[in-house]
Amino acid sequence: MKKYIKLTPEGTKDFLFAECSAMDDICGGIEKVFVSRGFKKVITPGIEFYDVFSVPCSGISQEEMFKMTDNKGRLLVARPDSTLPIARMVTTRLKNSILPVRLYYKQAVYRNEPTLTGRRNELMQMGVELLGAKGIRADLEILTTAISAISSVADDFRIELGHAEVFDALSDGLDIDEDYKERIRVSIESKNYSALNNLLDKLAPSKSVSAIRSLPSLFGGDEVIEKAARICEGTKAQSALEYLHTLYTSLSSLGLGDKVIIDLGLVQRNDYYTGFVFSGYVNGIGDAVITGGRYDSLLSEFGKPMGAAGFAIDTDALTLLRLSDSSVSYSDKPDVLVYAADGKEMEAIALVTDLIAEGKKAQFSVLPTLEETEAFAETRGIESVVNVE
């Protein structure tokens, strides 16, 4: 039988040296933002009961989850998402605490992605959740925290804003079943104009049908709201649009210009989100690095309804981007190597401590002879060797 003792499973990898430094840098920058905004860290288990992720509207399919069983035969999964475990935790461990609570996490999630696509099965995420609060204040707190977090690690980014209720309100006006609605939703999500048109052509013409038809093309700045307001006039989507406009105008005081855009075609994960939704994109990364929004109905699945909003950041993608930035160096090379003659080891170690205190990158040589130490220094390009005799 073939033994896999020298490989890591597909979609996983070891992180070495500079990769860890870059990750610490990225995560450290984001963590500083989270902490300064009053979010407190939590860690949830790496394995959880399957049931936690199979609540209606979890948005995670069973194919995506790594499963195993405990010693009673109960189905467990490697945590595929951090929001659901946090919902579970808040409705149990924090059920008597004073709301709202601000939490942040930094932990890996596991997804069983199709093979040979280059996607990761283990990915590090950082994110925040603000639970027990609703309304514009809570939404702006989440959005501005996300913007601060992303600006702390990347300059060229876009935040796009949408609202789950726009599509929900428009599609409720149509005489279609859930299945058909889902097909329409998917075609909007993928901006698949031809599929969307095919689906809508089969329905009786109405204000809602023509509004839905234009959703995928409605993204951009202020002009989108005006256009959408005309298209959605008199439909139930109006109030969601007005709310989106308020959020957008509030954010414009940050002076981010076209870095914040509105996308009414942002309808993905509607089953999970109930209010505003947003994504963040960074130049150089081909997928959204931030996803988040308001998910007020999720907590009632765990028996304690409350307002909730949050987001997750793909820190692995940001780490890779940082590593490809040639202006940042994560050299681990010491400036000085300190060799100790026999019996002088403690003296040399004390010297290393002193040098480090002076701000030098000093290292104690663990090689047995001065010759070997010098040879090592030469091959590694270490400039100076100190011999303590």
Place this chain on the structure above:
Amino acid sequence: MKPLRIALTKGRLEKKTIELLEQIGYNCDEVREKGRRLILPVGDNDFEVVLAKAADVITYVEHGVCDLGVVGKDTILEHGSSFYELLDLGFGRCKFALATKKDFDFYGGYNTKTIATKYPNVTRAFFDDKDMDVRIIKIEGSVELAPLVGLADGIVDIVETGSTLKANGLEVIEWVTDISARLIANTASLKLRKQEIEDLQKKLEAVTQ
């Protein structure tokens, strides 16, 4: 800023796309005289064209190393994943069809049917929609052979004229879906380079509609 990078499906779709780009005023001489090069400039360095196999076009676009792609709907249905499908370019038209030997009662009887195809995902989705269990066998070459030699009850394949089917005593019993070339975009690119991509899309739309 780097020029937009467009992945084209090598062969017929590539030629048709180049014709379209020339029609809207971009100089494509470099692509026409490409030799063995795989990355080629278009116009006054307005775009960069990358030539790839159909399924790879999707892979390059999905990972964001190419901003846009031109690929057949057949490939999208079979390999599709997360990207934006912006425009039906109108060329490369054909259809997916379910075909069997002439006069064979495919939906009759209670036995599980066997389907030979180059497109297992398309086939799976088609029969899933009918709540029908089928056995799918993937074939790499001429799928028409499978029902003739008794490997399968039917095939799901691309049909353009139907002459190959006819010559082998097969007939289409159901159309699965229409196919044509599509313009696709990476999700992040569309957000980060909205203006450029929209401009190109509008120009292409004007000559394809």
